[in-house]
Amino acid sequence: MAKIIAVYSMKGGVGKSTAAVNLAWCSAGASARRTLLWDIDAQGAASFLFGRDTSSGKAKRIFAREVAPASMVEPTAWPRLDLLAADLSLRQLAEDLAEADKPKRLRKLLQTLGQDYDRIILDCPPGLGELSDQFFRAADLIVAPVPPTPLAMRALDQVRDHLASHHGGKPPLLPVFSMVDKRKTLHRETVAAHPDWIAIPQASVIEQMAVKRAPLATFAPNSPAAKRFGELWTDVERQLGKL
Ligand SMILES: Nc1ncnc2c1ncn2[C@@H]1O[C@H](COP(=O)(O)OP(=O)(O)O)[C@@H](O)[C@H]1O
Numbered sequence: 001m002a003k004i005i006a007v008y009s010m011k012g013g014v015g016k017s018t019a020a021v022n023l024a025w026c027s028a029g030a031s032a033r034r035t036l037l038w039d040i041d042a043q044g045a046a047s048f049l050f051g052r053d054t055s056s057g058k059a060k061r062i063f064a065r066e067v068a069p070a071s072m073v074e075p076t077a078w079p080r081l082d083l084l085a086a087d088l089s090l091r092q093l094a095e096d097l098a099e100a101d102k103p104k105r106l107r108k109l110l111q112t113l114g115q116d117y118d119r120i121i122l123d124c125p126p127g128l129g130e131l132s133d134q135f136f137r138a139a140d141l142i143v144a145p146v147p148p149t150p151l152a153m154r155a156l157d158q159v160r161d162h163l164a165s166h167h168g169g170k171p172p173l174l175p176v177f178s179m180v181d182k183r184k185t186l187h188r189e190t191v192a193a194h195p196d197w198i199a200i201p202q203a204s205v206i207e208q209m210a211v212k213r214a215p216l217a218t219f220a221p222n223s224p225a226a227k228r229f230g231e232l233w234t235d236v237e238r239q240l241g242k243l
């Protein structure tokens with residue numbers, strides 16, 4: 001049965017999709033795991049980064065149980081790495097699932113899909129509500145990208161508090177600094193206060209992912225950022241091993 005890793009933040013634009021795509025590549029490549037990246041964000045950024053056309057409007061069928069989940073899965077250009085793409089039909093997913101009154105719908109879908117994979121990585125939309133509660137109920141581990149700024153750190157604390165008060169402190173949360181600019185004193189100080197967290201640098205090579213439409217390590221394997229994602233994946237596997 002697959003282990004489920006949710007790449008999540010309450011905030012948007014913090015590097016979730018970027019991390020999800022690169023972690024999925026590490027899982028399938030370095031770790032040789034059968035890996036599924038499930039893009040649950042209507043923006044479809046992770047799907048785009050894997051070179052997908054995100055105009056089909058079919059993504060929500062899986063949540064409505066109109067189709068077998070596996071029938072929507074597509075291979076990527078890389079071995080062992082599959083994709084469940086997103087599109088704008090997911091933009092009201094929180095409302096759709098609330099209406100359907102199915103608080104564990106995602107978890108059940110993952111149980112079905114999980115039979116065919118070792119690792120499933122969820123690229124989650126931002127927000128903290130009923131939909132994110134579904135992620136928290138379904139995931140074995142949350143990877144939380146956080147830019148080293150006071151507001152982003154505060155949002156992380158809010159998520160921790162929510163997990164503690166509503167989910168018994170589960171699943172475990174693995175924070176990762178994202179978009180770190182070492183020229184900024186505030187960034188340097190915040191990163192220095194958490195020496196054990198991986199820090200992904202602000203780097204134009206990461207923005208290039210959206211031009212190449214491929215994981216970072218496929219075109220810049222020796223970049224510092226690609227190495228940091230590799231280390232992050234090692235941390236993820238270590239955390240999963242402890243469960
Ligand atoms: N470390 C980074 N350095 C430079 N640009 C980044 C970095 N991480 C993300 N980006 C860029 O920032 C934007 C938002 O990233 P994305 O991963 O889509 O965030 P989210 O999924 O949290 O909304 C994208 O244009 C992405 O290319």
Ligand SMILES: [Mg+2]
Pocket residue numbers: 016017018041043045046123124
């Ligand atoms: Mg995203």
